[in-house]
């Protein structure tokens with residue numbers, strides 16, 4: 185009887201504990217948002233509106249394609265120092281790091297914005313202002329986040345903020361070439377980090393999982409022949425056609441979001457002339473999934489299909505699929521403290537078009553793959569990202585800064 189009772193108590197305790205894990209409460213409250221210090225910060229941000237825009241333009245006009253972030257890094261380092269962060273330095277990979285120390289018992293929290301852009305070879309950048317919109321390559325991705333970071337820090341200094349947690353502010357290199365700078369920083373750091381918040385992506389888009397990339401290129405080869413001599417000769421074009429047709433019969437889940445998977449054949453190419461069997465044909469496949477098992481399942485099927493088609497057609501096949509950029513999900517992430525807090529802040533700020541999903545492709549991925557709860561927070565609203573006519577909204581930037589400030593002040597509630 186007593187044993188049975190103990191078991192019941194244990195089960196109830198386990199249930200309560202699991203509920204606590206699943207339904208973590210948000211750290212955000214309207215009390216924080218309407219506090220005097222937040223009101224003071226918000227008016228500081230508004231008062232400095234033109235200064236913020238001016239610095240945003242200035243930083244955007246310092247070109248920083250991946251691998252060439254040095255000038256921007258120097259700027260960020262100088263500003264981190266002027267703001268008064270401790271231990272400001274540029275590491276051997278080119279990342280700029282500034283630390284704002286709190287209590288030794290506080291958590292170690294990273295906020296990162298990437299300095300690099302995708303615009304290789306673009307050395308002259310001139311920002312155009314058009315009402316509420318700024319136009320220039322890199323204006324949004326991710327220069328806007330670098331500005332958000334600087335002005336978050338200035339605003340917090342302005343109210344004499346004394347953090348409980350230890351904050352690591354990073355302006356990183358090589359994000360656009362596989363989160364390179366962030367990975368190098370994490371791999372070489374002796375610190376244990378509790379949260380990573382990547383400042384990247386459109387405002388209102390929040391990702392708590394790491395999307396995996398498993399696509400690649402498949403090449404079929406044969407001896408080739410003039411049409412007149414082509415009877416019985418393996419045709420790589422036929423192999424490509426058969427393979428694509430069969431691949432498109434692979435069923436992939438669109439639900440739940442943690443298993444969401446998609447693929448697309450983006451390019452096919454083969455042959456040089458009308459009157460010959462080509463020696464080589466290829467297609468590319470873009471394969472993405474929130475779930476590594478699903479990703480690998482599709483990869484195995486693609487391989488089976490291509491080998492089968494090679495056998496049938498007599499072609500040789502070379503299969504190159506991405507095995508490096510794996511999908512990662514942390515159990516319970518959707519309802520975790522971090523995500524719930526960020527969600528509440530986005531709602532409070534009445535950000536339009538909020539989308540929360542596990543399909544992230546920002547530096548938060550590097551945290552998630554190391555088991556560190558990580559999310560991204562958007563920078564403003566952008567259009568034509570990664571193109572020379574990139575545009576970013578000015579008003580959105582101010583909302584984004586407020587979002588980051590509320591995030592930090594909310595995280596400060598998690599004391600123990």
Ligand SMILES: [Zn+2]
Pocket residue numbers: 298325326359384385
């Ligand atoms: Zn980016």
